[in-house]
Amino acid sequence: MAPPDQPHVVHLRAGGTSVVLRLDADRLPCVLHWGPDLGPLSDADLRPLLAALAMPYVDSPMASQEAVALLPQHSSGWLGQPGLLGSREGRDWSVGFDEVTHEVTTAGTPGWADGPSGAQRLRSVGTDRISELEVVVELEVLASGLVRLRAAVRNLGQQPYQVDRLEPALPVPAEAGELLDMAGRHSHERTPQRRPFGVGHWVRESWGGRPGHDAATLLCAGQPGFAFRTGRVWGVHLACSGNQVLGAEHAVTGWRLLRGGERLLPGEVRLAAGQAYASPWLLGSWGEGLDELAGRFHRMLRARPQHPRRPRPVLLNVWEAVYFDHDLDRLRALADRAAELGIERFVLDDGWFRGRRDDRSGLGDWYVDEQVWPEGLAPLVDHVRGLGMEFGLWFEPEMVSLDSELATAHPDWLLRTRRGVGPASRHQHVLDLAHPDAFDHVLGRMSALIDEYGIAYVKWDHNRPLVEAGRGPAGTPGVHEQTAAAYRLMAELKARHPGLEIESCSAGGARVDLGILEHADRVWVSDCIDAHERHRIVRWTGLLLPPELMGTHVGSGVDHTTGRRHDLDFRAGTAMWGHMGVEWDLTAASPEERAELGAWIAFHQQVRALLHSGDVVHADLANPALQLEGVVAADRSEALYVLAALDHTLTWPPGRVPLPGLDPERTYRVDVPPPGDRLVRGAGTDRRVPGWVAGGAALTGRVLAEVGLQAPLLGVDQLVLLRAVAVPDPAP
Numbered sequence: 001m002a003p004p005d006q007p008h009v010v011h012l013r014a015g016g017t018s019v020v021l022r023l024d025a026d027r028l029p030c031v032l033h034w035g036p037d038l039g040p041l042s043d044a045d046l047r048p049l050l051a052a053l054a055m056p057y058v059d060s061p062m063a064s065q066e067a068v069a070l071l072p073q074h075s076s077g078w079l080g081q082p083g084l085l086g087s088r089e090g091r092d093w094s095v096g097f098d099e100v101t102h103e104v105t106t107a108g109t110p111g112w113a114d115g116p117s118g119a120q121r122l123r124s125v126g127t128d129r130i131s132e133l134e135v136v137v138e139l140e141v142l143a144s145g146l147v148r149l150r151a152a153v154r155n156l157g158q159q160p161y162q163v164d165r166l167e168p169a170l171p172v173p174a175e176a177g178e179l180l181d182m183a184g185r186h187s188h189e190r191t192p193q194r195r196p197f198g199v200g201h202w203v204r205e206s207w208g209g210r211p212g213h214d215a216a217t218l219l220c221a222g223q224p225g226f227a228f229r230t231g232r233v234w235g236v237h238l239a240c241s242g243n244q245v246l247g248a249e250h251a252v253t254g255w256r257l258l259r260g261g262e263r264l265l266p267g268e269v270r271l272a273a274g275q276a277y278a279s280p281w282l283l284g285s286w287g288e289g290l291d292e293l294a295g296r297f298h299r300m301l302r303a304r305p306q307h308p309r310r311p312r313p314v315l316l317n318v319w320e321a322v323y324f325d326h327d328l329d330r331l332r333a334l335a336d337r338a339a340e341l342g343i344e345r346f347v348l349d350d351g352w353f354r355g356r357r358d359d360r361s362g363l364g365d366w367y368v369d370e371q372v373w374p375e376g377l378a379p380l381v382d383h384v385r386g387l388g389m390e391f392g393l394w395f396e397p398e399m400v401s402l403d404s405e406l407a408t409a410h411p412d413w414l415l416r417t418r419r420g421v422g423p424a425s426r427h428q429h430v431l432d433l434a435h436p437d438a439f440d441h442v443l444g445r446m447s448a449l450i451d452e453y454g455i456a457y458v459k460w461d462h463n464r465p466l467v468e469a470g471r472g473p474a475g476t477p478g479v480h481e482q483t484a485a486a487y488r489l490m491a492e493l494k495a496r497h498p499g500l501e502i503e504s505c506s507a508g509g510a511r512v513d514l515g516i517l518e519h520a521d522r523v524w525v526s527d528c529i530d531a532h533e534r535h536r537i538v539r540w541t542g543l544l545l546p547p548e549l550m551g552t553h554v555g556s557g558v559d560h561t562t563g564r565r566h567d568l569d570f571r572a573g574t575a576m577w578g579h580m581g582v583e584w585d586l587t588a589a590s591p592e593e594r595a596e597l598g599a600w601i602a603f604h605q606q607v608r609a610l611l612h613s614g615d616v617v618h619a620d621l622a623n624p625a626l627q628l629e630g631v632v633a634a635d636r637s638e639a640l641y642v643l644a645a646l647d648h649t650l651t652w653p654p655g656r657v658p659l660p661g662l663d664p665e666r667t668y669r670v671d672v673p674p675p676g677d678r679l680v681r682g683a684g685t686d687r688r689v690p691g692w693v694a695g696g697a698a699l700t701g702r703v704l705a706e707v708g709l710q711a712p713l714l715g716v717d718q719l720v721l722l723r724a725v726a727v728p729d730p731a732p
């Protein structure tokens, strides 16, 4: 043990990650190392670190910040953004601790019964007697090697304490000289952007009551030039579906912090005596390249008890097939075509409820429209179920149209400030779901319909950002409570209807985060299903989510959002890399197209166990026109890759491509499997097809990763699949 006046050093390890922290008696924990596993270290091994990392004194503690706490603390001389900001009407705005207690537990030990196996947790409690506050920080290293971190503040005084910010932070080392995060817009979500990690504060905020189409999603800092397979990189994500902020701060003292928290509105969290506020979890990962960083998120998600375990049913969503044109016979015919192709779930999208003939009205009136559906949905649902498919239905539970019966009867159930409900967006406004009566009403309606029709799947949309989102006559800020109420509603529906699945959609991909994924089983990645765009959107959404949680659909030949025309191999060979679906009027498809699509669906069903459990890998290709990614089985026995050309390649033929992620010591046979083999069908006789395709290539994983294979000739927006299967070792 360290002498009583000396800080302790603790080492948390799991899943290839080490976090070393310094624990002081009057300060919240400070990270000394977050990154690769340092191996077993005794107290005696750890203690010299303090001296080794002690900074030369410059001229004041402010100039030589030796360590920065998980909640950087202004009172310690930290001149960057404090981790906790708040006050009692201007008092008690600076926090300092009389004492801090620390406790380390390992999952399975008493006191942490719910810990995921293999994980380790540090919990520290700081008391500030002057400001009458208690602050708790918890840091866990999960079995996946992911770090998660949150903070809570409790008001120990009698006067209310207003929390303005509570944003924990994790430091990254000086080698992290480049930042990566996402930008985007509707139909163009998760577009990567990079910049040098210079001195200053790069801040990404969401103010619309959801992460947004432009959500940072992950904020990463790494060695300049880091790629998927190389370059050490760290990244954080906030598990929150409301207003939020992610920041990367580079202080003049040299510290580089990645941080995040809820973006609280003025006065949104005011703690009465004894009350507490907890921040959402901030999740941090690192890797030698982005694949390893993403792999920790995927492993953590897959280990959750609620992670989808049964094969993900291929679905047909009728939105781009019929839009608001709901006609029983047409939808039944669509269901017939879907079932013939092996589709397993039929989802009726927007337009089925009272007054919803277009997107201008009806939201909130969750009753089946008697004009369009005189016998209710039963004739369609029975037909769908009779064909052996599950039935899913679209809702937008948090939204309301001003001319709805609901809004007319309960104008006080709408979010508003004293100025009014604010601008409409897509002709709609937001219901105050934290209002107990509004909550009960929506819960009751949804639950009744789910019961009546045996609904297996809810597509949960959210099309208007939360603007002027105040509550009650005073219009006090309501985003925090609204977000919590949406989570509660999802949880309650799932509790009442075991097995119910929820898809999180928000005008496409504006609500993609690990807060909503505590309750949802899939996200709608984007309203743009143009396969060309989807290659990029899915690739970067995949930094956070494994394929089985991302909805990926095959659209019609001409894309509805971009007008691009793509052949079916490119559309289906792109959509099969997630939770596959079809969003196309199959009654208008030719018999040949339907047969081809059926073959792609059957292939997806054959390989989905691999796609939905393996490690996702990306090649860092020198040729910028090509993209190659794949999924490698956990035991490295097989892998499937997709090679796509998304642009004209400058040099021709396109050159070699590596196949990453295989066992370097094993030999694999690589081939181009049907149905994506149209471009190489002349193999053996057509000299334009690379020679190896005819008989398949048998090479070691190391050779495939380091030397690679000649890529087939691909035009823009064409693809091939490459399958690698380990050759059994010869009998000894």
Ligand code: DGJ
Binding pocket: 319, 349, 350, 359, 394, 461, 463, 505, 506, 507, 508, 524, 526, 527
């Ligand atoms: C927006 C969604 O992203 C679409 O998929 C569709 O469900 C429409 N809303 C329906 O209004």
